Amino acid sequence: MLKVVAVNSSNRKKNTYNLIAQAKEIFKNNNIEVEIINLFDYDIKNCIGCEHCITKGGCILKDNAFEIMEKMKSSDGIILTTPVYLENVSGKLKTFIDRTCSWFHRPELYGKPVLLMSTTMGSGLKSTLNYLERVVIQWGGFNAGKISRNIRTMNNVVTEDECASFIKHLTMGKDKYEPSLQSLINFQVQKVLAYKLIDLDSEYWKMKNWNNSIYYFDCKINIFNRLIARNFGSFLNNKVNKPHTKNQKSE
Numbered sequence: 001m002l003k004v005v006a007v008n009s010s011n012r013k014k015n016t017y018n019l020i021a022q023a024k025e026i027f028k029n030n031n032i033e034v035e036i037i038n039l040f041d042y043d044i045k046n047c048i049g050c051e052h053c054i055t056k057g058g059c060i061l062k063d064n065a066f067e068i069m070e071k072m073k074s075s076d077g078i079i080l081t082t083p084v085y086l087e088n089v090s091g092k093l094k095t096f097i098d099r100t101c102s103w104f105h106r107p108e109l110y111g112k113p114v115l116l117m118s119t120t121m122g123s124g125l126k127s128t129l130n131y132l133e134r135v136v137i138q139w140g141g142f143n144a145g146k147i148s149r150n151i152r153t154m155n156n157v158v159t160e161d162e163c164a165s166f167i168k169h170l171t172m173g174k175d176k177y178e179p180s181l182q183s184l185i186n187f188q189v190q191k192v193l194a195y196k197l198i199d200l201d202s203e204y205w206k207m208k209n210w211n212n213s214i215y216y217f218d219c220k221i222n223i224f225n226r227l228i229a230r231n232f233g234s235f236l237n238n239k240v241n242k243p244h245t246k247n248q249k250s251e
């Protein structure tokens with residue numbers, strides 16, 4: 001049975017949770033088990049900006065963030081959800097996302113489909129979902145559907161159709177996936193920065209054998225997008241210099 005984790009970032013089990021609960025039933029009928037993680041049940045401390053996770057590896061804070069990240073890593077797919085708060089994600093979700101900073105450098109969720117969900121009273125759905133999509137791409141995953149509701153004006157029934165793309169991406173072979181140009185460009189940016197800036201990142205990217213890759217895994221890539229991404233990667237690689245070490249004289 002496929003396993004999915006749904007990250008719920010509202011303290012209330014109301015509008016957003018209602019979408020998750022309905023989708024969970026639809027997924028159950030398709031042999032997909034959903035574990036709901038209510039972020040408010042977990043101790044997630046604020047990132048203190050020490051950069052330990054980036055430069056040395058691992059986080060010095062002791063709380064539940066790592067446990068949630070491990071659950072996400074071992075899942076087949078992720079449902080990432082938030083109510084709109086002041087035109088963006090809830091503070092609880094942002095606090096958690098900050099704690100995944102190492103994944104922005106060493107994208108551990110590569111190949112995972114992510115379904116995004118959000119609810120609002122009126123505004124901010126588009127910007128909130130766009131922000132989450134950018135986060136997911138940085139994590140190495142990809143957006144496989146969006147379910148959103150303005151709870152004042154839209155009916156709140158989740159349909160099979162809205163879940164279909166996520167189910168398709170969970171069940172089809174990875175080789176059939178076609179990454180967007182944005183994902184391919186992002187891969188090139190992350191690769192160049194990894195190789196040029198931080199030793200730990202370049203070791204990780206080498207270990208993954210992504211040096212000459214166009215994406216994290218073999219899949220369908222549009223020939224024009226491939227060309228654009230490769231050229232962009234070469235251009236960026238020539239532009240970004242390795243920082244001077246302490247022993248080097250600056251000119």
Ligand SMILES: Cc1cc2nc3c(=O)[nH]c(=O)nc-3n(C[C@H](O)[C@H](O)[C@H](O)COP(=O)(O)O)c2cc1C
Pocket residue numbers: 010011012013014015016017083084085086087088119120121122123124151
């Ligand atoms: C702190 C806070 C900020 C909010 N900001 C917005 C907003 O910017 N735009 C909006 O239309 N609704 C806003 N809302 C309303 C929520 O997005 C909406 O009620 C949502 O469906 C709540 O989801 P929940 O029931 O899962 O908590 C806000 C609500 C709260 C509590």
